Structures are given as structure tokens and as C-alpha cells.
Amino acid sequence: MWFGRGDATGVHRSGRWWRAGLAVLIVACVVVPLSAAVRPEVPAPAPARVAPAAPLAVRYAAHRANAAEAARVAQAAGASRRAAALRELAAPERHFLEFDARGPGATAEVLGDPRTAERIAILVPGSDTSIDTYARFRRGALALHAKLGPRVAVVAWLGYATPGTVSTEAVTPDRARTGAAELRAFLDRLRAYGVPGRTPIALLCHSYGSVVCARAAHGLGEPGPQPRVTDIVLYGSPGTGYDRVAELRTRARVWAGRATHDWIADVPHARAQLLGVTVGFGPDPMSAAFGAHRFDAGDGSHSDYLEPGSTALDNLARIARGQTPEVPHA
Structure with a gap:
């Protein structure tokens, strides 16, 4: 909290900022936010199925292959930006313990x-x-x-x-x-x-x-x-x-x-x-x-x-x- 200053001016100022801040939070909760606009979801394959105890090299390869497939699916759907990002994730030097391209x-x-x-x-x-x-x-x-x-x-x-x-x-x-x-x-x-x-x-x-x-x-x-x-x-x-x-x-x-x-x-x-x-x-x-x-x-x-x-x-x-x-x- 912003309360607790020792002088009356500070308390008054803190209270003013508290009310203003709370007003901002209220507005944030009732106004439709910019980033909440509906966006079409890019199609993607299900994550690779890898046994939990599989060697890491196998796990890494499976997730890279899944990222490459997800890039192809995204490109076919016209989602060029997502496809480009996924191609980077599919690079040979990338090591993913877990990976899911959906959403x-x-x-x-x-x-x-x-x-x-x-x-x-x-x-x-x-x-x-x-x-x-x-x-x-x-x-x-x-x-x-x-x-x-x-x-x-x-x-x-x-x-x-x-x-x-x-x-x-x-x-x-x-x-x-x-x-x-x-x-x-x-x-x-x-x-x-x-x-x-x-x-x-x-x-x-x-x-x-x-x-x-x-x-x-x-x-x-x-x-x-x-x-x-x-x-x-x-x-x-x-x-x-x-x-x-x-x-x-x-x-x-x-x-x-x-x-x-x-x-x-x-x-x-x-x-x-x-x-x-x-x-x-x-x-x-x-x-x-x-x-x-x-x-x-x-x-x-x-x-x-x-x-x-x-x-x-x-x-x-x-x-x-x-x-x-x-x-x-x-």
C-alpha cells in the first residue's frame, strides 16, 4: 500500500494516489482491453508423444520435428508470422524438454x-x-x-x-x-x-x-x-x-x-x-x-x-x- 507517511500532506497524497490507482484498476476490469480482441487461432498439430524417460536426444528431436510440422501447418493457413517463429524453434540446435504449438x-x-x-x-x-x-x-x-x-x-x-x-x-x-x-x-x-x-x-x-x-x-x-x-x-x-x-x-x-x-x-x-x-x-x-x-x-x-x-x-x-x-x- 501507499499509506503510512508520517505527515498529513503525505497521507493526503497517498490517499489521492490510492483512489486514482483503484480507479485505473476498475476501468481495466470493465473496459474491453486492446489485447483481448478476438484473434483467429492458428491451427497446429498435437504435441509430440515422447515417453517421460526417453533419452534427451530423442525428446529434443521429437519436439523439433513437431515444431517443423507446426510451421508447415501455420504457413498453409496463411499465418506467416507464426510459421516463421516456428521454423526458428525447429532449428537443429534447439533443445526442448516440452513443446506445444497450439494456441x-x-x-x-x-x-x-x-x-x-x-x-x-x-x-x-x-x-x-x-x-x-x-x-x-x-x-x-x-x-x-x-x-x-x-x-x-x-x-x-x-x-x-x-x-x-x-x-x-x-x-x-x-x-x-x-x-x-x-x-x-x-x-x-x-x-x-x-x-x-x-x-x-x-x-x-x-x-x-x-x-x-x-x-x-x-x-x-x-x-x-x-x-x-x-x-x-x-x-x-x-x-x-x-x-x-x-x-x-x-x-x-x-x-x-x-x-x-x-x-x-x-x-x-x-x-x-x-x-x-x-x-x-x-x-x-x-x-x-x-x-x-x-x-x-x-x-x-x-x-x-x-x-x-x-x-x-x-x-x-x-x-x-x-x-x-x-x-x-x-
């Missing part, structure tokens, strides 16, 4: 070898990420993997239908509920894909993806035979839907970072019930009251966290390696 698409592309990696970093994207925009998501994964080196595998996980930035779904938790269930299921499948038990995993969760990770956090980090989530990183987050870290009920370390020029800082950190729908995601994860470990995310914008040479990328890599990142300047 907005779902992928779990791995950089490095998850079977021998000392650690694994899983990127969870925010809004407006789909097969059509996947190239920009992958660029961030490539930059992170280059920074981490071969001992840490990186998974670009697009396992849920992300909301549009300008849409009702972007200010409500519905997509996050589905995404959290899919993320937990993916983590459970890693053993079948050859990832050794107890391999440390860091979830790096951007923007709306931080809402997904927060909902998936319950119980993660507990000792056991499954690969273990040691760190959950919320960056560029609009909030999580929870008031404090303790409510996530996880033994993983929870981190929060926000770049100084990220517009998400101006999003109202509030939560309200409107016509039975939860709108907004509550307190700012960067606030002391939320209780996350904060790290320095530099001076970039909302889309710059994984830019090569950036402070944010340096510190995200430190966390993924199990190291201590730099803290924000006072």
Missing part, C-alpha cells in the same frame, strides 16, 4: 545439459510472451546462460498462457493460478527428464511471472528426492497476491529487485474485490514489510533485466549460482 504455445527450452548441471535456473516470463514473441524471451535466456557458464543449465519455461499487458488478466490472478499449477507439475517432471534429485533450482520470475511463482511457492525448498528450489526471485514485480514472504510458505530464499526506471513501480500496490473478482496484487515486494531479500537491479527499464552487461543480469546470475548479490544503494 499461444508452450515451451520448456533448455540451454546446457540439465542432467549434469550443478544448478538450474528456470526463467518464468510475464505478460505478452507467446510463440510469436518467444525470440525476445530466449534472448534473455541466452544472455543469462552466457553469464552463468556451462555448469548452470537455464530453462526458458513458457508453460502457461501469459496475459496481455493491457488486459483484465494482467490485473487479476486467474492466469497465475493456472500457471502455478503448470509450473509445479513441470518441476515434478524434471526427475523423469534425467535431472538428479536435490539439484538446486532458482526460479527467476519476471513481472506477472512473479505472481505465478508466488502461487507455486508453497512447500518448495523442502528436503526430498526431487530437485530442490533454493531461490525464488521476483523482479519487475507488480506484487504477488500475498502480504508478506511468510505467506508463501516456502523454505526457498525469496528475493526482490526492481530497476530504477521500471514503470511497474507506478502500478498501484493494492488489492480489492470488484464484483467478486480480485483485482491487483497487494504490497510491493520491494517494501521492507513484505520481507524479501532485496538485490540491486540497476537503472534499466521493465524489459532490461536480462540485458548483457546490466547490473540486474549480474545479480540474477549470482543468485542462480547460489551466491550473494549486491544490495540496492541506500
Whole structure:
């Protein structure tokens, strides 16, 4: 929340911003959003059927072949942009643990070898990420993997239908509920894909993806035979839907970072019930009251966290390696 300043002027100003912010959320929920316009769905084949314990080389080849077939189907349907994106995904060097070209698409592309990696970093994207925009998501994964080196595998996980930035779904938790269930299921499948038990995993969760990770956090980090989530990183987050870290009920370390020029800082950190729908995601994860470990995310914008040479990328890599990142300047 934006309340709590010690002077009357600050309280008045906070209340004004709260009312204005809530008005924006109400408008977002009653106005037909730009990104919700009806779009014809591009036809696509069903995902490749691969046995869970199949060798990774077999799995990778099957998903590349499926992407190539999906590209042919999309091209025949006149969806040239989708077809071009799918042809890139079908390239010989691409390695997908999971792939589905239907609808907005779902992928779990791995950089490095998850079977021998000392650690694994899983990127969870925010809004407006789909097969059509996947190239920009992958660029961030490539930059992170280059920074981490071969001992840490990186998974670009697009396992849920992300909301549009300008849409009702972007200010409500519905997509996050589905995404959290899919993320937990993916983590459970890693053993079948050859990832050794107890391999440390860091979830790096951007923007709306931080809402997904927060909902998936319950119980993660507990000792056991499954690969273990040691760190959950919320960056560029609009909030999580929870008031404090303790409510996530996880033994993983929870981190929060926000770049100084990220517009998400101006999003109202509030939560309200409107016509039975939860709108907004509550307190700012960067606030002391939320209780996350904060790290320095530099001076970039909302889309710059994984830019090569950036402070944010340096510190995200430190966390993924199990190291201590730099803290924000006072």
C-alpha cells in the first residue's frame, strides 16, 4: 500500500494516489482491453508423444520435428508470422524438454545439459510472451546462460498462457493460478527428464511471472528426492497476491529487485474485490514489510533485466549460482 507517511500532506497524497490507482484498476476490469480482441487461432498439430524417460536426444528431436510440422501447418493457413517463429524453434540446435504449438504455445527450452548441471535456473516470463514473441524471451535466456557458464543449465519455461499487458488478466490472478499449477507439475517432471534429485533450482520470475511463482511457492525448498528450489526471485514485480514472504510458505530464499526506471513501480500496490473478482496484487515486494531479500537491479527499464552487461543480469546470475548479490544503494 501507499499509506503510512508520517505527515498529513503525505497521507493526503497517498490517499489521492490510492483512489486514482483503484480507479485505473476498475476501468481495466470493465473496459474491453486492446489485447483481448478476438484473434483467429492458428491451427497446429498435437504435441509430440515422447515417453517421460526417453533419452534427451530423442525428446529434443521429437519436439523439433513437431515444431517443423507446426510451421508447415501455420504457413498453409496463411499465418506467416507464426510459421516463421516456428521454423526458428525447429532449428537443429534447439533443445526442448516440452513443446506445444497450439494456441499461444508452450515451451520448456533448455540451454546446457540439465542432467549434469550443478544448478538450474528456470526463467518464468510475464505478460505478452507467446510463440510469436518467444525470440525476445530466449534472448534473455541466452544472455543469462552466457553469464552463468556451462555448469548452470537455464530453462526458458513458457508453460502457461501469459496475459496481455493491457488486459483484465494482467490485473487479476486467474492466469497465475493456472500457471502455478503448470509450473509445479513441470518441476515434478524434471526427475523423469534425467535431472538428479536435490539439484538446486532458482526460479527467476519476471513481472506477472512473479505472481505465478508466488502461487507455486508453497512447500518448495523442502528436503526430498526431487530437485530442490533454493531461490525464488521476483523482479519487475507488480506484487504477488500475498502480504508478506511468510505467506508463501516456502523454505526457498525469496528475493526482490526492481530497476530504477521500471514503470511497474507506478502500478498501484493494492488489492480489492470488484464484483467478486480480485483485482491487483497487494504490497510491493520491494517494501521492507513484505520481507524479501532485496538485490540491486540497476537503472534499466521493465524489459532490461536480462540485458548483457546490466547490473540486474549480474545479480540474477549470482543468485542462480547460489551466491550473494549486491544490495540496492541506500
